[in-house]
Amino acid sequence: MSTNYILAMDQGTTSSRAIIFDSNYAIVEQAQQEFTQHFPDSGWVEHSPRDIWQTSLETAKQVLKQSGLSATQIAGIGITNQRETTLIWDRATGEPIYNAIVWQDRRTADFCNKLKQQGHEAEITSKTGLLLDPYFSATKIAWILDNVEGARARAEAGELAFGTMDSWLLWNLTQGHSHATDATNASRTMIYNIHSGDWDSELLALFNIPKSLLPEVKDCNANYGSTSLLGGDIAILGIAGDQHAATLGQACFTKGMMKSTYGTGCFALLNTGETAVASGNRLLTTIAYQLDGKTTYALEGSIFIAGAAVQWLRDGLGIIESAQQSGELAAEADEHQHVYMIPAFTGLGAPWWDAEARGALLGLTRGTGAAEISRAALESVCYQTLDLLKAMQADWQQSSTTVLRVDGGMVASDWTMQRLADILQAPVDRPVIAETTALGAAWLAGSKAGVWPDQLGFAESWRLDHSFTPKMPAAERDCKVAGWDRAMQRVLN
Numbered sequence: 001m002s003t004n005y006i007l008a009m010d011q012g013t014t015s016s017r018a019i020i021f022d023s024n025y026a027i028v029e030q031a032q033q034e035f036t037q038h039f040p041d042s043g044w045v046e047h048s049p050r051d052i053w054q055t056s057l058e059t060a061k062q063v064l065k066q067s068g069l070s071a072t073q074i075a076g077i078g079i080t081n082q083r084e085t086t087l088i089w090d091r092a093t094g095e096p097i098y099n100a101i102v103w104q105d106r107r108t109a110d111f112c113n114k115l116k117q118q119g120h121e122a123e124i125t126s127k128t129g130l131l132l133d134p135y136f137s138a139t140k141i142a143w144i145l146d147n148v149e150g151a152r153a154r155a156e157a158g159e160l161a162f163g164t165m166d167s168w169l170l171w172n173l174t175q176g177h178s179h180a181t182d183a184t185n186a187s188r189t190m191i192y193n194i195h196s197g198d199w200d201s202e203l204l205a206l207f208n209i210p211k212s213l214l215p216e217v218k219d220c221n222a223n224y225g226s227t228s229l230l231g232g233d234i235a236i237l238g239i240a241g242d243q244h245a246a247t248l249g250q251a252c253f254t255k256g257m258m259k260s261t262y263g264t265g266c267f268a269l270l271n272t273g274e275t276a277v278a279s280g281n282r283l284l285t286t287i288a289y290q291l292d293g294k295t296t297y298a299l300e301g302s303i304f305i306a307g308a309a310v311q312w313l314r315d316g317l318g319i320i321e322s323a324q325q326s327g328e329l330a331a332e333a334d335e336h337q338h339v340y341m342i343p344a345f346t347g348l349g350a351p352w353w354d355a356e357a358r359g360a361l362l363g364l365t366r367g368t369g370a371a372e373i374s375r376a377a378l379e380s381v382c383y384q385t386l387d388l389l390k391a392m393q394a395d396w397q398q399s400s401t402t403v404l405r406v407d408g409g410m411v412a413s414d415w416t417m418q419r420l421a422d423i424l425q426a427p428v429d430r431p432v433i434a435e436t437t438a439l440g441a442a443w444l445a446g447s448k449a450g451v452w453p454d455q456l457g458f459a460e461s462w463r464l465d466h467s468f469t470p471k472m473p474a475a476e477r478d479c480k481v482a483g484w485d486r487a488m489q490r491v492l493n
Contacts, residue, residue, distance in 0.1 A: 004451040007063070007074050007234070008438035009056055011081040011165045012242065013102065013264045014311075016055035018063045019438045020074075023451060025461065027435065028069070031062040038099065043106035043346065046099040049087055052165060053172050060230055071232030075449040077173075078238035078441030080245035081165040083188045086140035088151065088213070089168070091161050094176055098148050100165070101140040104265075104304060104346045108139035109355040120206060127193045127200055129276060129285030131353055135302070137164065138190035138207045145209070155210045162213040164189070166239045170224055173236060178225035180216040183290035184244035192217070194276060194287055197295065219290050220244070221448040238444025242437050243267040243300065244289050249436030249443065250405045251459040252288075253296075256398060260388075261437065262410035265349070266306035266381055268388045269298040270396055281391035282351040291455075299395055301350040301388030305343035305359075307410050309377040312345070319370040327413035330375035338480070339363040340383075340487035341376035351391040354492055362487045378416045382423040383484040389424060403427045407436040414466075422472035423481065432463040 004023035010016070015035065020028040035051040064071070084103035089096045101107070112132050115121070121132040130136055141162055145152045154160050163171065167181045186192040186199075191209060193200040199214050218224065224236040240248060243261055247269050250259040255273030260266060269288060276285050276297040288298035310323045320326055342348075344357040361376065389404075404426060410416055411430050421428040433439055446452025453461070470477075 003073050003075055005069055005074050006442040006446045006449075006452070007060060007077045008442040008445075009060055009077060009079045009169060010242070010438045010441065011052060011056050011079070011169060013082045013104075016052065016059055017438065018056070018059035019435060019442070020063050020067050020069065021439065021442045021446075025433060025439060029063040029067040031059040031066065033059055041107070043109070045102040045104045045346070047085065047102055049089070049096040049100050049168060052100065052168060056169055057172070057229065064230060071230050071234050074234045075451045076235050076237035076445035077227070078443070078445035079166050079169055079236065080240055080242050080437050080441035081169070081185070083164060083185060083241040083243065084135060084137050085165050086137045086144070086162070087165070087168050088141065088144050088155070088160050088162050089171070091159055091176075094171065097151055097160065098144050100168075101144070103135055105140065106134045106346055106355055108134040108143050111139050111142070112355070115206075124190060124203065127195070127203060128190050129187070129194050130190050131282060131284065133353055134355060135349070136188060136190035138203070138209065141209050141213070142207045155213050158212040160213055161215070163215055166241070167215045170236065170239070173227035173229060174225040175229075180218055180224055182218055182220045182222070182239040183287050183295065184220060184241040185239070186217045187287040188241060194285070194297070219292060221291050221444045223448075235449070236445075237448040238441055240289060240441060240444060243269055244287070245440030245444075246407055246437040247271070247288055247298065247440065249433070249438070249440030250407060250431065251462040252405065253455045253459055256396075257405070258392070258403075259405040259407065259436075260385060262306045262381065262406065262408035264306065264308045266303035266385060268301045268385065268392070270300075270392050272297050272299055272396060277395055279391070279395045281394050282353055283388070283391050283395060284350065299392055301391060303381070303384045303388070304346050304349045306381045307408070308345070309341065309343045309380060310410070313374060313377055317373070319373065323409065324413070326374045326378060327415040329371045330378050331415050333371040333375035334367065337363065337365060337368060337372050338483050339368055339372045339376040340484055341373070341380045342487055342491045343377070343380050344491055348492075351387055352488075352492060357491050360487070360491050362490065363483070378413070379419060379423070381410065381416070382420045383481065385420060386423050386481065389426070403429055405429050405431065407431065407434055417468045418471065421468040421470050422477055425470045425474070425477060428468040430465045430468070432465045
């Protein structure tokens with residue numbers, strides 16, 4: 001029996017998934033379970049930690065059962081996860097002391113503004129590559145310690161553990177034996193120095209976070225222990241945050257390569273090699289990946305709302321029944337109507353970083369209907385990507401040509417991808433294997449286990465499904481972009 005199968009556990013913002021890949025990167029089986037989103041107050045977003053763990057475990061068991069494979073045939077497990085989402089639990093019992101506070105949550109905006117007014121943002125950015133924003137984990141950790149009774153004293157006594165979702169899964173998979181994370185997830189906490197590769201004592205003091213809370217930081221391709229919960233011992237050999245895993249899955253190993261993932265949010269990463277490029281345009285400097293002790297950096301632009309805008313069309317407005325319908329409706333929209341959606345439901349990410357901005361629909365007329373609103377929602381993702389691309393080109397001036405490799409749920413829509421190429425005025429390449437986030441996590445484990453190829457071999461195996469090239473006349477595109485810029489200014493102001 002072949003033992004070259006890899007199990008990827010992909011823990012996302014709205015669902016948990018498990019995928020088994022064979023040695024040719026083909027998907028053998030996959031399973032997915034959605035879980036409940038909790039909104040206890042305005043701008044607050046939480047997950048049940050038990051939901052996260054149970055859906056992750058159940059989908060892993062499900063794909064093994066569906067595939068007919070045994071644990072002995074799985075060469076390794078790779079984990080990828082929603083980033084920044086913050087959890088603290090009891091080391092003795094494994095019980096969370098509060099719900100997981102999701103990356104979208106804005107409850108610490110006032111705390112961030114206070115720290116900005118005190119002049120701390122420059123120091124934070126220089127060490128972490130991040131901007132001072134509620135998006136990241138540090139202020140979420142501080143909030144839990146300050147608002148859960150007894151939490152701070154217990155943390156200082158070494159009784160509690162912090163983790164992002166990778167650490168939470170790892171802790172449970174190893175039944176409490178491994179409290180660790182990888183460099184990519186650590187780099188998103190706002191307390192990890194991406195230059196020295198350590199938890200930063202001065203930032204820990206600033207946020208009043210005891211170091212005893214924190215996990216060990218390892219390479220993305222490292223031995224994280226093993227699990228016996230899936231019918232036999234399976235080694236856990238790779239961890240990377242979702243956007244970093246997608247970068248690996250897209251084989252963006254060469255500096256200057258760029259990928260953008262369109263899931264709940266949109267995240268574009270530009271590989272800058274061994275150089276941590278400081279952004280002058282409010283992008284993030286982050287660790288793209290860390291392999292065998294070598295760190296590769298990236299510029300990142302984060303859009304909070306991408307696929308979530310389509311979910312809003314379905315669940316909030318009820319104008320579509322499935323995500324697929326959004327592209328079909330958009331194609332029917334009246335081209336003479338110029339409707340813009342600014343999807344700032346939880347503030348605006350890069351390059352604006354306006355936590356107080358809120359969403360808006362502009363350009364409405366009596367003739368505006370479901371088709372025009374659907375088109376505006378999909379186009380908002382394209383325009384936001386353009387804003388990121390402009391900022392990246394200003395920071396990274398080594399190349400004027402850009403081919404964007406795309407992945408995520410939204411890229412299945414040909415209409416959306418063609419409009420993206422039109423708005424960017426650049427080629428958009430969609431790979432054959434769309435599950436690049438899970439594939440990247442699987443590659444980490446597979447290459448570590450020695451059953452998948454190294455970077456060069458993996459890059460050579462990347463295959464193109466379709467390349468979308470710009471077709472919209474430049475004058476029409478420029479007019480549409482000018483309208484977007486005006487709409488954005490109204491929301492920002």
